Amino acid sequence: EAGVAQSPRYKIIEKRQSVAFWCNPISGHATLYWYQQILGQGPKLLIQFQNNGVVDDSQLPKDRFSAERLKGVDSTLKIQPAKLEDSAVYLCASSLLISGPEAFFGQGTRLTVV
Amino acid sequence: AQTVTQSQPEMSVQEAETVTLSCTYDTSESDYYLFWYKQPPSRQMILVIRQEAYKQQNATENRFSVNFQKAAKSFSLKISDSQLGDAAMYFCAYRSARSGNTPLVFGKGTRLSVIA
Numbered sequence: 001e002a003g004v005a006q007s008p009r010y011k012i013i014e015k016r017q018s019v020a021f022w023c024n025p026i027s028g029h030a031t032l033y034w035y036q037q038i039l040g041q042g043p044k045l046l047i048q049f050q051n052n053g054v055v056d057d058s059q060l061p062k063d064r065f066s067a068e069r070l071k072g073v074d075s076t077l078k079i080q081p082a083k084l085e086d087s088a089v090y091l092c093a094s095s096l097l098i099s100g101p102e103a104f105f106g107q108g109t110r111l112t113v114v
Numbered sequence: 115a116q117t118v119t120q121s122q123p124e125m126s127v128q129e130a131e132t133v134t135l136s137c138t139y140d141t142s143e144s145d146y147y148l149f150w151y152k153q154p155p156s157r158q159m160i161l162v163i164r165q166e167a168y169k170q171q172n173a174t175e176n177r178f179s180v181n182f183q184k185a186a187k188s189f190s191l192k193i194s195d196s197q198l199g200d201a202a203m204y205f206c207a208y209r210s211a212r213s214g215n216t217p218l219v220f221g222k223g224t225r226l227s228v229i230a
Binding site for chain 1: 118120147149151156157158159160161164166205207209211215217218219220221222223
């Protein structure tokens with residue numbers, strides 16, 4: 001079974017530029033999460049999708065962050081314009097409740113904003 | 115809101131020895147799941163072990179075991195016969211078991227070093 005795929009692995013951009021991250025969850029997983037992990041901290045939820053609908057985006061900075069999951073499969077997370085404090089690892093995870101309570105993670109994208 | 119606290123930013127252990135990582139959590143719910151995830155330098159979160167709150171028996175996975183104290187809201191991870199490959203960040207995580215697929219809430223992590 002293929003795992004959660006994310007791209008790119010690394011991205012360096014200047015502040016005020018835009019950037020997009022892509023995630024393809026495990027096949028059949030209805031729930032998809034985007035987490036932000038700032039250096040030295042645990043992951044923090046940005047947004048949760050159930051199929052193609054948003055379940056929780058309460059911690060997503062909506063003035064600059066957006067996410068979509070068209071067709072209920074892969075997802076993109078966009079930042080526009082980026083700020084220095086957005087430097088972090090962006091982790092995508094997926095889960096399927098009937099298979100178990102755990103979430104499965106991709107390798108993440110390390111974003112550096114200079 | 116639920117919170118997860120890991121009070122040990124860093125720990126070290128000699129190879130082949132045993133180490134225990136601590137985790138406490140705060141919740142008003144009675145039904146939930148607890149997890150330990152390992153994050154090596156590759157950044158991918160790998161599930162180490164999970165515990166269902168309704169189970170009294172502590173979970174065990176090979177060299178990894180937990181000490182789950184529900185009343186104390188404590189969930190520690192014991193790694194026996196530590197190996198060099200165990201060196202990583204370890205995160206404790208909580209998930210509500212209420213209906214729907216609720217997200218994981220993570221602690222700040224503990225960096226484990228293994229000394230040869």
